[in-house]
Amino acid sequence: KQEVTQIPAALSVPEGENLVLNCSFTDSAIYNLQWFRQDPGKGLTSLLLIQSSQREQTSGRLNASLDKSSGRSTLYIAASQPGDSATYLCAVRFINQAGTALIFGKGTTLSVSS
Amino acid sequence: GAVVSQHPSRVICKSGTSVKIECRSLDFQATTMFWYRQFPKQSLMLMATSNEGSKATYEQGVEKDKFLINHASLTLSTLTVTSAHPEDSSFYICSVPTSGGTNEQFFGPGTRLTVL
Numbered sequence: 245k246q247e248v249t250q251i252p253a254a255l256s257v258p259e260g261e262n263l264v265l266n267c268s269f270t271d272s273a274i275y276n277l278q279w280f281r282q283d284p285g286k287g288l289t290s291l292l293l294i295q296s297s298q299r300e301q302t303s304g305r306l307n308a309s310l311d312k313s314s315g316r317s318t319l320y321i322a323a324s325q326p327g328d329s330a331t332y333l334c335a336v337r338f339i340n341q342a343g344t345a346l347i348f349g350k351g352t353t354l355s356v357s358s
Numbered sequence: 359g360a361v362v363s364q365h366p367s368r369v370i371c372k373s374g375t376s377v378k379i380e381c382r383s384l385d386f387q388a389t390t391m392f393w394y395r396q397f398p399k400q401s402l403m404l405m406a407t408s409n410e411g412s413k414a415t416y417e418q419g420v421e422k423d424k425f426l427i428n429h430a431s432l433t434l435s436t437l438t439v440t441s442a443h444p445e446d447s448s449f450y451i452c453s454v455p456t457s458g459g460t461n462e463q464f465f466g467p468g469t470r471l472t473v474l
Contacts, residue, residue: 248401276461287364287451287467333402337461345392346453346463348402
């Protein structure tokens with residue numbers, strides 16, 4: 245069964261800290277991996293998309309890496325700000341014949357204090 | 359990327375009633391749309407794949423007669439929760455996968471359903 249796991253489930257840091265969120269997946273035969281941000285009661289905002297052939301993607305203070313062989317991805321947030329407080333979801337599109345649906349982790353809820 | 363809207367954003371209904379949720383792809387013609395469900399403190403779980411012009415494909419454990427999906431056009435998919443019960447209370451969210459090189463998925467803002 246294809247599963248996505250995120251560690252930690254929750255994280256609290258003071259403003260300005262650099263932090264790493266972890267995502268692991270059970271099947272290395274992935275098509276791509278997306279990191280999303282979800283604010284309470286809201287929909288999803290796509291942060292970064294990494295194709296299976298890529299090793300990392302960067303957008304502003306965010307950097308996502310992908311190691312297919314070990315089944316891991318990390319989201320690095322530099323110089324965290326209170327506005328970064330949200331739940332961060334990792335989602336994987338596994339190669340299959342059923343379509344392009346994503347399998348999500350449960351997320352890491354980040355709280356950045358000022 | 360694709361811009362996806364959902365309506366309504368929030369609905370409260372009595373047990374036994376039916377609720378229709380619309381998902382619109384505003385700037386992208388989508389032959390496929392996905393419907394997910396998210397219970398509190400849980401992950402998003404795929405419910406079904408909506409296919410334009412054909413029947414939806416449901417994930418294991420999702421009742422097709424309870425969650426009716428109609429993909430009427432390349433820009434609209436609807437999810438109808440029939441005879442809703444309190445256990446159907448959840449956050450329902452749709453997504454549109456774009457074709458081409460990235461195959462990125464774009465999500466609607468979601469619909470919060472509360473069944474009393």
